[in-house]
Amino acid sequence: MNRIRSVIDGGIREGTFPGAVLLVSRKGRVAFFEAFGNRMLVPHAAPMRRQTVFDLASLTKVFATTLAMMKLADSGRVELDQHLSELIPSADLAEKKSLTPRLLLTHSSGLPAHKPFFIGLVEYPPDRRKEIVREWIVREPFDYETGKGSVYSDLGFMLLEWIVEVSTGTSLKEFAEESFYEPLGLRSTFFRTEDSPSDDLEYAATQYCPWRKRLLQGEVDDENAFALGGYSGHAGLFSTAEEVWALSEMLRGHYLGNRSDFFRPETVREFFRRQDIVEGSDWALGWDTRAVEGSSAGRFFSRDSVGHTGFTGTSIWMDLVKDVTAIFFTNRVHPTRDNTEAFKAFRPKIHDAIMEDLGME
Secondary structure, three states: OHHHHHHHHHHHHOOOOOEEEEEEEEOOEEEEEEEEEEEEOOOOOEEOOOOOEEEOOOHHHHHHHHHHHHHHHHHOOOOOOOOHHHHOOOOOOHHHOOOOHHHHHOOOOOOOOOOOOHHHHOOOOHHHHHHHHHHHHHHOOOOOOOOOOOOOOHHHHHHHHHHHHHHHOOOHHHHHHHHHHOOOOOOOOEEOOOOOOOOOOOEOOOOEEOOOOEEOOOOOOOHHHHHOOOOOOOOOEEEOHHHHHHHHHHHHHHHOOOOOOOOOHHHHHHHOOOOOOOOOOOEOOOOEEOOOOOOOOOOOOOOOEEEEEEOOOEEEEEEOOOOEEEEEEEOOOOOOOOOHHHHHHHHHHHHHHHHHHOOOO
């Protein structure tokens, strides 16, 4: 695996990220699992370790919100093409009433990508903020006609969290813990909320936040998630590469039909299927698939690969044909967020190196 090591060492040397953890598996067996560089640089350097806990950022969308929706669809409590007006009957949803989970999961709802809600939210009591932000999203004008475009949207996943809460009678946090993390024995996969107890885990530091005026470590990087108590449907989950691999292996087993303890295999296959709602869109249900050009998965992952990236420097790609999983976690936003373009160019390089070292290019 010398190519992999060379590429990652080069990324650290060039300042693309301070450190990384890479776990690669082939046919369900770990082929590579190493840590590189530092989990933090300021106020002092600290080495990255294989068990370093990362802010997963938007991997929350697939390993919390999408998993929850998969469970609800699998059990028949939610139908993917039900209108929000049926799923959240007590709310005044205005022009958002005809949106469906399928449209939200495929980022084709018409909702904008992002809004800095946190600026206004902090003026409200913490226990009212989720209610307030949902009212704001309902009132937010559409960016484009529903089902006629595709814009990656945090707002859509904030609404999906609402569906989970109404359908289960509990929070996304509690439902994900009880349905997945606890049964799988995961001890380092969790949402850190304002009342979370202190712990002695080693976290990968993220940015020095200009708004909060402090270095973030073990605290959610996303400002909207922070203002909402530490998490939302789009961000806030923390985990390690090894435990994310355990979650991905659970999904892989169902996809292959080797297990059916969490879902029916056909449910996982539907969520992993490119939905083709919008021409040219590569979205499956909650999951991205490998684009023909310009994918972060590089050149050698199959078109039938599913994956997702996170703003903090996290990613997963699962090649469902070649049976390869790559979990690549970095703290690329530490100590600042300023290297977005360099890191965007780096992601396909490491995935190409993985496939080359496995002899699967």
